Amino acid sequence: MLFAVVVGALVWSAPAQAHGTIIGPATRAYQCWETWGSNHTDPAMETQDPMCWQAWQANSDTMWNWMSALRDGLGGQFEATTPDGTLCSNNLSRNDSLNKPGAWKTTTVGDDFSVHLRDQASHGADYFKVYVSKQGYDPTTQTLGWGDLDFITQTGGYAPAQDITFPVQTSGYTGHHVVFVIWQASHLDQAYMWCSDVSFS
Incomplete structure (x- = not known):
């Protein structure tokens, strides 16, 4: 019995060592984990951060596995394989709470800002594509679709590293x-x- 419990714990914890996410400006799941991961039982989350609260209630794994929002074998066909309304979850049903419109906490940025990837496994990148929601789109009331986005930039490749940062100009x-x-x-x-979620100053 003890062996089974230990093996189960190892299997559950493995994704935490596997992948990465954008930590600046923080993604929705990462912001929830960074703010509440060590204090997830605090009832204040419900009133102070209701979007993280609803995500926690829907599936606590969304917060714990903030680094595992990946899909295999898309072949660059992102729009064809990711329906409107599922972009923030990467079309992963377990993370559907991340698609919910509402008062997500924002990071203040200027017209020019940096994107920072934390990649625990040092996968490297063929490229990054960056979009910003159109002026007039309201993240508090609307789910996100491809037509709501302005394409900003596509980077070149990056060698394997645990931290990758690149500039974005808007x-x-x-x-x-x-x-x-x-x-x-x-x-x-x-x-x-x-x-x-960002707030342009």
């Missing part, structure tokens, strides 16, 4: 927006997609 955005990032990892055909 103009004309004000208020609450979603920064949508696609990471095409270079070790396999693995695609990661995330939403980060």
